[in-house]
Amino acid sequence: MTVDMARVEQFANQVIGDIAAAEAGVLSYVGDRLGLYRAMAGAGPLTLAELADRTTTHPRYLQEWLAAQAAGGYVTYQPGGNGGGGTFTLPDEHAAVLADDASPVFLAGAFGMAASSWADADVTADALRTGAGIGWGDHDPRLYPATERFFRTGYAASLTSEWIPALDGVEDKLVRGAQVADVGCGHGASTTIMARAFPASSFAGFDVHDASIDAARTAAATAGLSDQVRFDVATADAIPAPAGGGYDLVCFFDCLHDMGDPVAAARRACAVLAEGGTVLLVEPRAGDRLEDNLHPLGRLMYAASTQLCTPNAVAQGGETVPGGRTLGGQAGEARLTEVLHEAGFGRVRRAAETPFTMVLEARP
Numbered sequence: 001m002t003v004d005m006a007r008v009e010q011f012a013n014q015v016i017g018d019i020a021a022a023e024a025g026v027l028s029y030v031g032d033r034l035g036l037y038r039a040m041a042g043a044g045p046l047t048l049a050e051l052a053d054r055t056t057t058h059p060r061y062l063q064e065w066l067a068a069q070a071a072g073g074y075v076t077y078q079p080g081g082n083g084g085g086g087t088f089t090l091p092d093e094h095a096a097v098l099a100d101d102a103s104p105v106f107l108a109g110a111f112g113m114a115a116s117s118w119a120d121a122d123v124t125a126d127a128l129r130t131g132a133g134i135g136w137g138d139h140d141p142r143l144y145p146a147t148e149r150f151f152r153t154g155y156a157a158s159l160t161s162e163w164i165p166a167l168d169g170v171e172d173k174l175v176r177g178a179q180v181a182d183v184g185c186g187h188g189a190s191t192t193i194m195a196r197a198f199p200a201s202s203f204a205g206f207d208v209h210d211a212s213i214d215a216a217r218t219a220a221a222t223a224g225l226s227d228q229v230r231f232d233v234a235t236a237d238a239i240p241a242p243a244g245g246g247y248d249l250v251c252f253f254d255c256l257h258d259m260g261d262p263v264a265a266a267r268r269a270c271a272v273l274a275e276g277g278t279v280l281l282v283e284p285r286a287g288d289r290l291e292d293n294l295h296p297l298g299r300l301m302y303a304a305s306t307q308l309c310t311p312n313a314v315a316q317g318g319e320t321v322p323g324g325r326t327l328g329g330q331a332g333e334a335r336l337t338e339v340l341h342e343a344g345f346g347r348v349r350r351a352a353e354t355p356f357t358m359v360l361e362a363r364p
């Protein structure tokens with residue numbers, strides 16, 4: 001057997017890059033938590049001492065943190081003169097991604113998901129060995145707020161400005177006053193974003209995870225939306241119909257693929273729709289075949305699917321045979337459409353998309 005040493009070296013370098021990203025990812029998680037990126041945003045060049053002052057962090061550790069950020073290209077370094085004392089800058093473009101929760105490209109919240117994944121590595125190893133499920137609520141608690149921050153960015157950027165307007169006749173109904181269900185709502189980011197945009201409509205968020213429902217209720221109360229939005233613990237296949245009718249819109253945001261029986265969940269959505277109602281299904285944008293998804297986003301989503309989505313579905317009794325109803329985080333449009341058809345939706349179409357997300361509209 002001859003080994004191509006150039007390829008070995010090239011691949012070893014690739015793995016070094018991955019290990020560096022994993023180690024440095026912890027520092028990004030810490031930087032987000034301690035407000036280091038926020039303190040650097042818009043501040044221009046800062047010396048180590050200036051940043052330490054602004055953040056009440058220890059300069060010796062901060063020196064190493066800044067060096068790691070500079071080596072990773074997250075901040076730029078301007079060397080000082082002979083006396084040392086260089087400066088570090090977080091460019092505005094990087095601040096949009098790392099420091100501003102409200103920016104349409106904010107990503108730093110997702111490092112908390114990685115933190116929870118590392119903490120749960122033994123649990124994941126057990127699941128891989130035994131085939132046992134892991135319920136969404138059984139993970140390291142950093143997962144839940146991080147998931148909200150990860151997905152909120154896309155909802156804030158597109159949900160009410162692009163996705164709902166892309167649905168046939170739905171925006172008008174919401175403006176006039178409609179009943180909406182947000183199934184698998186988690187901390188309710190999508191629910192409250194819609195409620196703010198459509199004050200004449202009523203919103204009901206449902207999730208199987210009681211701690212997420214508690215967090216969603218608190219967020220709605222803080223936002224002054226408690227009269228317009230309610231949150232209840234319910235499984236997707238048993239959500240209650242609204243008093244005196246059906247929902248004009250039932251939404252699934254990045255959750256149908258997590259469910260043990262997605263067909264039963266979609267069937268229940270169909271059953272509780274009002275006449276002329278619509279289902280909005282938001283899922284990670286994936287191609288239908290594995291070979292279509294072999295890129296960094298696919299890598300991220302398959303990794304999350306191994307640790308979160310698939311084990312949750314299995315914990316809910318999801319089928320464990322390949323091709324069964326346990327969809328995984330990269331289900332693809334064809335498989336999702338099949339699920340919706342099987343659940344009773346005659347009309348399914350892709351209504352919108354972003355680089356990360358596909359938006360399907362389903363009507364009976």
Ligand SMILES: C[S@@+](CC[C@H](N)C(=O)[O-])C[C@H]1O[C@@H](n2cnc3c(N)ncnc32)[C@H](O)[C@@H]1O
Pocket residue numbers: 136137147148151152183184185186187188189190206207208209212234235236237252253254255258259260312316
């Ligand atoms: C990836 S999180 C997405 C949460 C939220 N929709 C968001 O976008 O931030 C998936 C959510 O689906 C919920 N979930 C999973 N299976 C469920 C089921 N069978 N019924 C209701 N909720 C479920 C989980 O508890 C979790 O909150």
